[in-house]
Amino acid sequence: MLGLEHQTTRGSISVEYYGRNVGIKIMPTGVNxxxxxxxxxxxxxxxxxxxxxxxxxxxxxxxxxxxxxxxxxxxxxxxxxxxxxxxxxxxxxxxxxxxxxxxxxxxxxxxxxxxxxxxxxxxxxxxxxxxxxxxxxxxxxxxxxxxxxxxxxxxxxxxxxxxxxxxxxxxxxxxxxxxxxxxxxxxxxxxxxxxxxxxxxxxxxxxxxxxxxxxxxxxxxxxxxxxxxxxxxxxxxxxxxxxxxxxxxxxxxxxxxxTVAFWAQSYVTDLARFTKGHLAMKCYGLGLGLDTFRGRPGHI
Incomplete structure (x- = not known):
């Protein structure tokens, strides 16, 4: 995807990009x-x-x-x-x-x-x-x-x-x-x-x-x-x-x-899973833009 390395886990795609773990998943909502x-x-x-x-x-x-x-x-x-x-x-x-x-x-x-x-x-x-x-x-x-x-x-x-x-x-x-x-x-x-x-x-x-x-x-x-x-x-x-x-x-x-409740819970669960290691990272801006970062393991 976009020429980047990725892997498939639990029905979603995980992309490693400049130290960030980006998750992509199709999550159709439901009704109540x-x-x-x-x-x-x-x-x-x-x-x-x-x-x-x-x-x-x-x-x-x-x-x-x-x-x-x-x-x-x-x-x-x-x-x-x-x-x-x-x-x-x-x-x-x-x-x-x-x-x-x-x-x-x-x-x-x-x-x-x-x-x-x-x-x-x-x-x-x-x-x-x-x-x-x-x-x-x-x-x-x-x-x-x-x-x-x-x-x-x-x-x-x-x-x-x-x-x-x-x-x-x-x-x-x-x-x-x-x-x-x-x-x-x-x-x-x-x-x-x-x-x-x-x-x-x-x-x-x-x-x-x-x-x-x-x-x-x-x-x-x-x-x-x-x-x-x-x-x-x-x-x-x-x-x-x-x-x-x-x-x-x-x-x-x-x-x-x-249901819509299942959809919301799945979203929160996946969000927590994809960002699990983010608190253990330090991010550094590269260049003049604000949209490109490199993360490295560290302590905040």
Whole structure:
């Protein structure tokens, strides 16, 4: 790396540079499952979840939660869903895509055009495939509070993330936690019913989001390819319950262990490990800059 000598230890790269031990490690963050699972006992969650179960009874639900951003691939997701309904008419009347879109954090011509494009695609899909009592796309363009987001995740059969460029994106992790639900007997009234129906899940995830490599059971897609995303959605809808459970169990084990607390503790532990010998060094500046040092063992 950079022409410097290095060694690999404990999943990280250690580089010796002018007496300093520089550690490099990929450390993806996680979510706080406890916070999300606490939401199952909130009255507002239970009311909203009951309402959603009543509204979408007997239907297969896909959910997406994205910012209104040109890199989130919302319009690509909608076009892929439209392709699914075109090529597999058996899902018309049975499948619903719930797309939650947070308000944009900035403004500009590109965002305005994207906003108009998304609305047009939603209107077109609902006009083509909708019927009295059925809208294939449930589009929410507003802030969705935590209790409501948990409710949507808890009832959805599949979460779809089609960002073309993104950072970590914790939506899939949150979805897995909400589909897991609290342990039986751990919470309030009605939570056992939530658990019984929830411990299976499916994920359709863009290969360009940071969480993708950690979700080995997810269906990875190229968001730029409408066909790829459509095939992923179709596969998710057709997956058997047993396979859904197996995939969910695999994801839950990872998400429940690699929490945000685990991430923070790992960071502190690695920082202490890499700087273990620094207190026994004397550092001398070289040249006129402040960024080049040479360390030698010594006593401070």
């Amino acid at each position: 499952p406890r916070r999300l699972l606490e939401g199952f006992s909130w009255p507002e969650f239970q009311w909203r979840r009951g309402e959603l179960l009543s509204d979408f009874q007997g239907r297969s639900l896909l959910v997406g939660v994205d910012d209104m951003d040109v890199f989130k691939g919302i319009e690509l997701k909608l076009q892929a869903y439209e392709r699914v309904l075109e090529e597999h008419p058996e899902f018309v009347g049975h499948a619903v895509l719930i797309q939650i879109t947070n308000q944009p954090r900035s403004s500009g011509k590109e965002l305005a055009e994207l906003h108009e494009c998304v609305r047009q695609v939603v209107a077109r899909i609902n006009a083509r495939f909708g019927a009295p009592g059925y809208e294939p796309v449930c589009y929410l363009e507003r802030h969705v509070p935590l209790h409501e987001r948990i409710a949507f995740f808890s009832v959805a059969d599949c979460a779809v993330v089609t960002a073309t460029r993104d950072g970590m994106n914790l939506v899939p992790y949150e979805y897995v936690v909400c589909r897991q639900g609290p342990d039986p007997g751990a919470g309030g009234e009605g939570e056992g019913e939530v658990v019984a129906s929830s411990r299976e899940s499916m994920l359709v995830v863009s290969e360009f989001v940071g969480c993708s490599p950690s979700l080995s059971g997810a269906i990875r897609v190229n968001p730029w390819s409408i066909e790829s995303v459509a095939d992923g959605m179709y596969s998710a809808l057709k997956t058997s319950k047993q396979d859904r459970r197996l995939r969910h169990d695999k994801h839950w084990r990872y998400v429940s262990q690699h």
